Amino acid sequence: MSTAVAPGIRVQLTRFAIGWIGAVVLLGCWQLATARSDSAFFPTPLEIVADIHERWFSAGIGGGVLTDAFFQDVTPSLQRLALGLLVAWAVGISLGVVLGRVRTVAEYLEPLLHFMRALPGPVLLPLALVLVGTGTSMRVSLIAFGAVWPILFNTYSAVRQVPECFIDNAKVARVSRPALLFRVILPAASTGIFAGLRVSTSLGIILLIASELVAATDGIGFGLTQSQRSFQFVAMWSFIVALSLLGYVANLILSGVETRILRWHRLMAAIQD
Amino acid sequence: MSPALLEVTDLRHSYQTRQGEHTVLDGLTFSVERGEFVSIVGPSGCGKTTLLRSLSGLLRPSGGTVALGGTVIDGVPQGLAMVFQDYRGSLFPWRRVGENVEFPLLGSVPKSERRRRTEESLEAVGLAAAADRYPWQLSGGMQQRVAIARALAMRPELLLMDEPFASVDAQTRSDLEDLLLRVREQFDMTILFVTHDVDESVYLSTRVLSLSKAPTVQTADVTVPLAFPRDQITTREEGAFVTTRSEVARLIRQAGPGGLAA
The missing domain is CATH 1.10.3720.10 (MetI-like)
Structure with a gap:
């Protein structure tokens, strides 16, 4: 009864893939929709990614990848x-x-x-x-x-x-x-x-x-309002994405720790179901 | 003469309820010598749990004294271990079986000695192979054996047991009874065993004490004239077993209405 508690690696991979397929499809739709529109408020995801890269990660390997703006924002x-x-x-x-x-x-x-x-x-x-x-x-x-x-x-x-x-x-x-x-x-x-x-x-x-x-x-909040007030909408979106990434990574770290510490609890719950 | 291992003198306990003061223990006096296996039986609601909590120092009784090895206890004394009825609430679900057995030794016993005692105790209850499993992966009987192993690891002089086999099935129960008699021999312990089962008390013990309904007083002190080792089939066939069992059962029935039938 102690075996077969955790789902097999294949099942886990499949779940992982399904989750990412959803995200990719959504991004694709977003890209298509924004590429057709000429609203300045809605840049395409690719533009945002390019901006994020340019803004925070373009210092090059020699410069430690992160730009000065990263340390500012x-x-x-x-x-x-x-x-x-x-x-x-x-x-x-x-x-x-x-x-x-x-x-x-x-x-x-x-x-x-x-x-x-x-x-x-x-x-x-x-x-x-x-x-x-x-x-x-x-x-x-x-x-x-x-x-x-x-x-x-x-x-x-x-x-x-x-x-x-x-x-x-x-x-x-x-x-x-x-x-x-x-x-x-x-x-x-x-x-x-x-x-x-x-x-x-x-x-x-x-x-x-x-x-x-x-x-x-x-800080991110400062950068967000600053870019909005100066009509830099791509930058504004970059800050929004940075924020959601921050939340995502924080949650990822927490659940990683939780998985390790509460392993016993997860297994016990699986057995008692 | 050296003092008895456990000496209970005029033990009283009562607590306040909305109906006024409720007396649970009303002046219990008894003693347990080294090497004895004493069972305490009584009808349900006779304050057995209150008694054991007072003996283990978990509860401060309203009156009277409990002395272990001649010293009056104040808090949980050294040299004492306890096995509770509810094994689910006894073993920590976040610790593996071996880690549960080792738990009482943490901080007081060096690591190599801890490991040795853990292995020895698990060996004694036949669970050496289960050290790395979690308690909730084991059956009820096995969990209670882990709880016994944890008590053994503490090397207690006195082992208190609160209806330890009340929540397992009959076959497991007989196995656990025999296991208990074996480890008692092996680890040279004195045992005070609370049960509501007259058969079990006579089968296991050298002496049976019976209690009345609350407010509880002691009603009898019966010596069990049976030799060790005992056997689930032949011991229970002996005339001495049958007469002792009837005697204890009769004393309990006299102790108050609603007591156990023989």
Whole structure:
């Protein structure tokens, strides 16, 4: 019963191919439709790809492939996103564990947290501008504030649902408190925590762009508004594509890690179906 | 005279409900000597689980003391292992079988010794070949054997068992009973075994304690006059088995309405 759990390599390849065929067909239609139109707002995908290459990847092998514009447009956004998400995850997971394990803390904090969660992140932009200024820290704290909620509440609920018998077994084995946390509670809650990580990442990207729309001098969000205001529509599309690629790659990385860490869970679910 | 391995003195526990105070344990006193296999039987709802949680230090009783090796316990004591009824909730699904057995030794036992004990314990329960599988890939009986192996790896002086064979089928159950008697011999453990099955208690034990319905008091202390090794067929045919079983069953029935029929 332990065999034949994962689909065969051939099935996986077929699925992969089908997914890409869909994308290619769609791109083809887009190309055809935009090539016929002479609207300046809709460049063809090939033009966009050429622009992306020219803009960010044309420095040549000797120049390290990436252009200076890449470090101006993309790198700052990546840094802000990574930093903001790290803060959100660290705070969200730690606070979620505390809430899930200490009833009294949860009773005191829960109403307040739900109230704060109800605030849409971008609303705090003006406040953040006043409080933390226009630098990187403003954008990082905005991302962190907005992205902390899904990870916090997912961790909280996952930790609260860790079966008491797991804890009892660990206690009878006289494990230390850190071991109880890292070897029992966090693994037992890991599926819920990962769901939170995914949601918080997509929220983080939204907030990243929102934060770069004001008082910024670089980043994807800045480049996007800048090119739109100066009627460079091909460039605008390049930034849009860059954004979706950012989201796609972030998700790819997360699911890669998740596949490794939660392998047991996937196999177990497959058996119990 | 050295103190008994386990000494329970006037153990009481009650908790608050909406109907007022509910007393579960009402002054239990008994002791278990080294090398004994003591079963505790009683009707359902007699506070067996509360008793075991107090003995293992998971629950602080409202009154009385539990002493292990002469020391009154305060929290989970050393030298004690416990096998729970629900094997699904005992084994960690994210750890492989070997890793589950090794778990209680992490941080206290060096790696080479951990590996040796893990192999030895899995060997003892006949699951050496399953070390790299996940618990949920095994049958219920096999999972309970893994839970026993994990307890063995801890090298406990006292092994507490909370209706460990209640959720497996009859054949598996007999196999597990014999396996338990074998590893008890091999690892030289004292066992305190809670069950609601009178036959099982007599078949396994050197002594059977019976409890009343809650508020629970001890109603009998019956020594089982049967030799080891025991056999599922011949032991159960012996006159001493039959009379002891009837005696225990009668004591339980007297203990309160709704007790088990003989």
